[in-house]
Amino acid sequence: MSAHVIESKPLVVEHKEEQENYLTAGYTLKSWFLTLDHKRIAILYLLSVTTMFFVGGIFASLMRLELMTPQSDLFEPDNFNKLFTMHGIVMVFFFIIPAVPGVLGNFLLPLMIGAKDVAFPRLNLLSWYVYIVGAAFTMFTIVSGGVDTGWTFYTPYSTSSSQTHVVPVVLGLFITGFSSILTGLNFMVTIHRMRAPGLSWFRLPLMVWSIYATSIIQILGTPVIAVTLMMAALEKVLRIGIFDPNLGGDPVLFQHLFWFYSHPAVYIMIVPGMGVINEVVTCFSRRSIFGYRAIAFANVGFVVFSFVVWGHHMIVAGQSVYSALIFSILSYLVGIFSAIKVFNWTATMYKGSISFDTPMLYVFGFQGLFLIGGLTGLFLAALGFDVHVHDTYFVVAHFHYVMVGGLVMAFLAGIHFWWPKMFGKKYPESIAKFAMILVFAGFNLTFFPQFILGYLGMPRRYASYPDEFQVLNVMSTAGGSVLGLGFLLIAAYMVWSLVFGKKAGMNPWKATGLEWEHTTSPPPTENFYETPIVNEDPYNYANRDFTKDFNKEVKLGA
Amino acid sequence: MQSSTVQFLPEQASSFALQVDLLYLYLTAVSAFFTIGIVGFIIFFSIKYRRRSDADRPPMTVSNLLLEITWIVVPLALSFVMFIWGAAIFFKMASPPKESMDVYVTGKQWMWKIQHVNGHREINELHVPVGKPVRLTMTSEDVIHSFFIPAFRIKADVIPGSYSKLWFEATKPGKYHLFCAEYCGTKHSGMIGSIIVMEQRDYDAWLGNTKDSSLAEAGQKLFKTMGCVSCHSADSDIKGPNLEGIYGKQVRLQDGSVITAEERYLRESLLAPNAKLTEGFTANMPSYQGLMTEEQILQLISYMRTLTPVTTNTGLKTLPTTALGQTPKPEVTPVQTPKPVTTPTATENKLSGSPKKSEPAK
Ligand code: HEM
Ligand SMILES: [Cu+2]
Numbered sequence: 072m073s074a075h076v077i078e079s080k081p082l083v084v085e086h087k088e089e090q091e092n093y094l095t096a097g098y099t100l101k102s103w104f105l106t107l108d109h110k111r112i113a114i115l116y117l118l119s120v121t122t123m124f125f126v127g128g129i130f131a132s133l134m135r136l137e138l139m140t141p142q143s144d145l146f147e148p149d150n151f152n153k154l155f156t157m158h159g160i161v162m163v164f165f166f167i168i169p170a171v172p173g174v175l176g177n178f179l180l181p182l183m184i185g186a187k188d189v190a191f192p193r194l195n196l197l198s199w200y201v202y203i204v205g206a207a208f209t210m211f212t213i214v215s216g217g218v219d220t221g222w223t224f225y226t227p228y229s230t231s232s233s234q235t236h237v238v239p240v241v242l243g244l245f246i247t248g249f250s251s252i253l254t255g256l257n258f259m260v261t262i263h264r265m266r267a268p269g270l271s272w273f274r275l276p277l278m279v280w281s282i283y284a285t286s287i288i289q290i291l292g293t294p295v296i297a298v299t300l301m302m303a304a305l306e307k308v309l310r311i312g313i314f315d316p317n318l319g320g321d322p323v324l325f326q327h328l329f330w331f332y333s334h335p336a337v338y339i340m341i342v343p344g345m346g347v348i349n350e351v352v353t354c355f356s357r358r359s360i361f362g363y364r365a366i367a368f369a370n371v372g373f374v375v376f377s378f379v380v381w382g383h384h385m386i387v388a389g390q391s392v393y394s395a396l397i398f399s400i401l402s403y404l405v406g407i408f409s410a411i412k413v414f415n416w417t418a419t420m421y422k423g424s425i426s427f428d429t430p431m432l433y434v435f436g437f438q439g440l441f442l443i444g445g446l447t448g449l450f451l452a453a454l455g456f457d458v459h460v461h462d463t464y465f466v467v468a469h470f471h472y473v474m475v476g477g478l479v480m481a482f483l484a485g486i487h488f489w490w491p492k493m494f495g496k497k498y499p500e501s502i503a504k505f506a507m508i509l510v511f512a513g514f515n516l517t518f519f520p521q522f523i524l525g526y527l528g529m530p531r532r533y534a535s536y537p538d539e540f541q542v543l544n545v546m547s548t549a550g551g552s553v554l555g556l557g558f559l560l561i562a563a564y565m566v567w568s569l570v571f572g573k574k575a576g577m578n579p580w581k582a583t584g585l586e587w588e589h590t591t592s593p594p595p596t597e598n599f600y601e602t603p604i605v606n607e608d609p610y611n612y613a614n615r616d617f618t619k620d621f622n623k624e625v626k627l628g629a
Numbered sequence: 630m631q632s633s634t635v636q637f638l639p640e641q642a643s644s645f646a647l648q649v650d651l652l653y654l655y656l657t658a659v660s661a662f663f664t665i666g667i668v669g670f671i672i673f674f675s676i677k678y679r680r681r682s683d684a685d686r687p688p689m690t691v692s693n694l695l696l697e698i699t700w701i702v703v704p705l706a707l708s709f710v711m712f713i714w715g716a717a718i719f720f721k722m723a724s725p726p727k728e729s730m731d732v733y734v735t736g737k738q739w740m741w742k743i744q745h746v747n748g749h750r751e752i753n754e755l756h757v758p759v760g761k762p763v764r765l766t767m768t769s770e771d772v773i774h775s776f777f778i779p780a781f782r783i784k785a786d787v788i789p790g791s792y793s794k795l796w797f798e799a800t801k802p803g804k805y806h807l808f809c810a811e812y813c814g815t816k817h818s819g820m821i822g823s824i825i826v827m828e829q830r831d832y833d834a835w836l837g838n839t840k841d842s843s844l845a846e847a848g849q850k851l852f853k854t855m856g857c858v859s860c861h862s863a864d865s866d867i868k869g870p871n872l873e874g875i876y877g878k879q880v881r882l883q884d885g886s887v888i889t890a891e892e893r894y895l896r897e898s899l900l901a902p903n904a905k906l907t908e909g910f911t912a913n914m915p916s917y918q919g920l921m922t923e924e925q926i927l928q929l930i931s932y933m934r935t936l937t938p939v940t941t942n943t944g945l946k947t948l949p950t951t952a953l954g955q956t957p958k959p960e961v962t963p964v965q966t967p968k969p970v971t972t973p974t975a976t977e978n979k980l981s982g983s984p985k986k987s988e989p990a991k
């Protein structure tokens with residue numbers, strides 16, 4: 072890596088801090104709801120995905136309450152079925168897929184590449200509205216009766232048996248899909264066209280690579296799920312035989328199409344989170360990333376391989392032994408890209424100068440939990456093993472380790488890390504650490520017992536279960552309450568910090584990166600005072616003098 | 630089965646159980662190794678390289694190609710073992726031994742209907758003898774279900790419109806959970822039952838109590854009442870193909886392709902006979918779609934399976950299944966009368982009475 076620093080003429084920003092920033096640029100509702108500023112749109116996303124997270128969380132808590140006892144006593148089985156369906160739909164489509172790209176991606180992408188905004192600001196706002204319309208549509212159906220098919224909508228149950236509101240929910244998801252596609256398109260064009268002078272591909276922060284890879288998957292994959300869900304809706308309404316064998320269709324075809332999107336979708340969920348980890352682990356180790364290119368290309372690996380492993384969700388759905396073999400080996404290959412990343416992040420800490428601020432604690436949490444999530448993915452890819460645990464709580468535990476242990480941890484790392492940049496305020500550090508420990512402990516108590524439950528044979532989506540599974544279920548519910556408390560605490564102190572938080576300064580972590588070193592916190596509407604010029608590799612921590620005050624001056628273009 | 634303390638493994642009650650558990654052990658060991666390794670390094674680095682002051686100036690990171698290659702190759706190698714091991718078990722699970730005893734399963738919201746070849750039926754219970762391979766042929770009347778026996782470490786989706794196979798050999802008498810593992814609506818979690826593994830003697834006694842007509846017999850009756858005989862017998866006016874030896878036969882179709890006549894094809898021949906026309910025949914067979922239940926289809930199929938080709942007139946020679954001995958397979962009886970369709974009375978006489986009695990003693 073090149074190791075020369077070009078000292079730019081610094082701009083002392085103290086007087087500027089009281090000046091206008093993107094938050095003070097307007098206080099009317101109109102200035103928010105018709106904003107074209109990517110940073111304000113990010114805040115809109117932050118509000119909406121957080122709301123959805125808590126809605127999904129309420130569904131989860133109700134399920135966990137029901138599962139404390141073996142009988143189905145708190146809810147009618149039908150209502151339990153609606154709960155897990157709505158929990159899954161809300162968490163997957165309205166929280167986890169839009170969370171990191173919508174919030175952190177929107178806020179950071181232009182800042183990280185030294186641009187004034189994304190390539191198509193109006194389209195960006197439209198994406199948010201499309202998301203809101205889709206969400207409103209879905210939430211309305213949920214309130215007016217709900218849907219009970221599971222978030223997977225397997226046919227022929229969804230098209231010919233379920234009496235619930237499948238069609239409107241599916242339409243809601245169809246609409247939401249466009250939001251995902253448009254955001255992906257917007258980000259891709261932005262990355263191609265709007266990088267600051269000197270910011271070549273291999274100087275991009277790895278977060279940008281992650282967003283790029285995610286965008287490709289979104290653009291390629293989402294149309295498939297949209298069309299698939301439409302076909303299911305058509306079959307349900309018009310009785311055209313596509314999936315229902317009684318109408319001449321093939322039920323397993325639906326699963327192929329569904330997973331052709333939904334496996335890549337798990338990379339839509341996790342890859343942006345991995346992007347966050349790169350930024351945070353380097354900052355709190357004060358080290359440049361180990362193996363930049365390996366990580367960058369691992370993202371490309373995800374794009375390619377994520378589209379060819381969908382069959383591992385259908386090992387017991389009657390596919391031929393040979394296709395099962397191919398899907399199994401390909402799944403092992405895709406696993407290696409995650410392994411590379413985990414190793415590289417760990418190696419990045421070697422010889423660093425490590426501090427333990429909350430974002431870094433979340434990185435540790437991510438490393439441990441994502442590791443378990445990923446490794447149990449290897450369990451599931453072993454064919455003979457998957458036969459036993461498929462559709463049991465083992466799978467439930469696995470994907471929660473990846474999605475909550477991985478993505479939610481990364482999201483929280485990112486939110487804490489960039490909070491000072493977004494709002495110019497510091498969150499309360501020691502409460503934050505305490506909340507992190509609550510979340511970590513609660514998470515493990517909730518989901519680790521489920522691995523054992525699953526191996527013992529408890530199937531998923533069960534409202535009632537044999538008595539011998541009760542002990543583990545009670546543990547899981549207890550953990551769920553600790554986890555829930557942790558999340559509530561985070562929400563509470565984050566809101567508190569907006570009013571009472573200490574002023575953050577432009578670069579409280581002494582981080583590298585255009586968003587930290589070249590602009591104020593919060594940034595002005597146009598992001599930079601002068602277009603930055605990039606003349607060094609990313610994460611160039613070896614060339615910083617940390618004894619200096621990083622909060623004082625904005626580096627301008629060289 | 631019931632126990633108040635937490636166990637970590639379900640009971641091992643089939644020949645697969647130990648194999649899957651050993652693989653589980655290997656997977657867990659590899660995972661523990663990596664988890665402890667990574668977490669260990671994180672803790673070690675956190676202590677050794679913790680920030681002492683802002684004056685710390687970590688050196689430039691240097692990449693290390695050898696290290697990177699190592700941590701790609703080693704995990705790949707370990708995963709390759711997982712792949713092979715998992716695949717080996719899967720292959721065994723996918724290949725039922727020839728001498729397996731057949732049982733037919735129909736899933737339906739929200740119950741499991743089981744038919745034994747001797748015609749005995751059960752609901753949400755399946756009795757099997759210990760130490761005998763059992764092959765299940767399963768289909769669904771409505772939505773997708775999944776037949777899951779944790780103590781045997783096996784499951785397979787049960788899909789409407791097609792047949793899935795599952796086989797096992799129980800190794801330990803007892804009563805085990807049967808779960809539906811694929812979400813199927815309101816009472817999905819109530820679609821449970823038991824697998825009862827019995828010593829051969831008890832099993833025989835249990836079977837002996839049954840008075841139902843055998844599955845193949847029921848199928849044979851249907852073959853008459855549904856009018857199949859009128860076309861599929863030697864002396865009928867409208868000619869349908871000769872169904873003797875149909876099961877497992879390579880059927881040549883109108884379009885020149887060849888298909889093995891297994892459950893799925895036979896079912897399709899009943900419900901959508903014109904979809905795959907047999908070479909040399911016209912589309913004369915009516916569709917039975919909606920006219921029979923999945924269970925009746927299974928009965929017809931199991932009847933058709935008994936129509937062994939008549940190469941010699943000593944039908945007994947072509948009776949591999951009698952080897953199953955103690956489990957009498959009455960479906961072999963029709964073979965003794967080579968053309969059951971044309972000589973229904975003879976067959977009926979033969980089959981009347983308890984299937985057990987009609988079986989030549991071994
Ligand atoms: C980002 C956060 C989360 C995501 C993305 C997520 C996602 C999912 C998904 C996709 C399902 C499958 C739904 C289905 O089977 O149709 C599910 C099931 C479930 N989740 Fe979550 N979840 C999250 C957080 C939580 C939390 C915090 C808890 C518990 C406190 C929880 C408890 C459950 C339970 C009990 C089930 C039902 C499992 C079953 O019966 O199959 N989830 N989740
Ligand atoms: Cu997948």
Ligand SMILES: [Cu+2]
Nearest residue numbers: 809811813817
């Ligand atoms: Cu079910």
